[in-house]
Amino acid sequence: MAANIYDVIMLFGDSITQAAWTTGGFGAVLTNMYSRKLDVLNRGLAGYNTCWAIPVLEQCLATLQGQQHVPKIRMLVVWFGANDACIKPSPQHVPLPNFIENLKHMVWLVHSPESPYYSPSTKIILVTPPPVNTHQWGGNLASRDPPLALDREFETTRAYAKGVIEAAVVSKVSVVDVWTAIWKAAGEEEVALSKYLSDGLHLTPDGYTVMYEALMQTIQMEHPELHYDNLLYAFPRWDEIDWANPRPSVQKGA
């Protein structure tokens, strides 16, 4: 069985999080940069909206009674909206006010003393969905057999991105505005988004790089104690070991 060695960064989101360990994905980059300091956990769920994700999040968090046995979540990155912003009659659609309430409820689950999952030391970062390139995504859906109608709109996803920022402000947690970062990187031109979106919805390695850099900037500015440069190795560097009597010097945090 795996003993608890490192505290964790939990990445909770939809397919864009689930795929974050593909080439250039921000999950893989974080795992590498935080190696020997924090574990990075993939809690991505392709296709999920925030309504379906809330009962999963409850299962991913330990209750107060269970917290002594499990790793501490130092940072929880919550990244939804790409599916909630589907337009009707998509079953993935969540009305914007409900979406905002769902995000606030996720923060409540971790930050409210009344929650059974209360963990005040966990830093939460909400992330806005990327912009949609409806030309790419519409072509993708139209090419399927049978062809599907466009289920997402540029302006709708933009509104959901603003909803994430609203939820973060009200809940007093950090926000990484990936929507704006990618939109600016594309020169505010929808067709130019194809550099950052593989199919108009999911991210390319370049898209993940924009996300990673925005996330690290937020960590540096708002939670510098969680920047990898400010965390120590749990076990010593090999040239710090007492080679004549190694065992005491390789105890965790020795």
Added chain:
Amino acid sequence: MAANIYDVIMLFGDSITQAAWTTGGFGAVLTNMYSRKLDVLNRGLAGYNTCWAIPVLEQCLATLQGQQHVPKIRMLVVWFGANDACIKPSPQHVPLPNFIENLKHMVWLVHSPESPYYSPSTKIILVTPPPVNTHQWGGNLASRDPPLALDREFETTRAYAKGVIEAAVVSKVSVVDVWTAIWKAAGEEEVALSKYLSDGLHLTPDGYTVMYEALMQTIQMEHPELHYDNLLYAFPRWDEIDWANPRPSVQKGA
């Protein structure tokens, strides 16, 4: 705090494991392929030999008393030898018989009913170190300030690779022979190893790909129940959720 959701694959080794989440690294690829099925944990320790690693492994394994609270290690991948094979007077050098005994002891820690970390259901896979390209690695060391003498030899690392196979056979666990796989991929020419080794010692993305494919072949042949194709999602696909009443259907393993 992070509740236990997925069982784990633990990658335990030296710098070649620690760096396995860089681009093309086998840790990142495993994390992606096993998403929503198993967590993949980075337990790599750059520069470590097996003598220093044993007391760390003891800390990474839960004792029998602690096992009920922590995730099950379904697969433990143990990859050492690149540092143990350093030649004297390197402090990283471990004599070949001791190296083999250390690997056998690591297996004992998990598979012996007399070990406090006994976990018979954990599948162990030992991995041989990659071949050394002494032309590349010697040039790397010579270019440092001050220049360093060559500390690894082609034939010595080959002997340690054979030692890993011996330890696996005696301990009755699986082995992935990365040494031979990369050597064959390079046409059995030392200078051609530069396609698979970035500096003569560490792996390029191509080197990691050879390792990943050899590992998955071993899993498919010897532990097919642990192949990602044979594991279920812990949480349902989004189109399997009962949209009218989602909560019961997204309970883990529902």
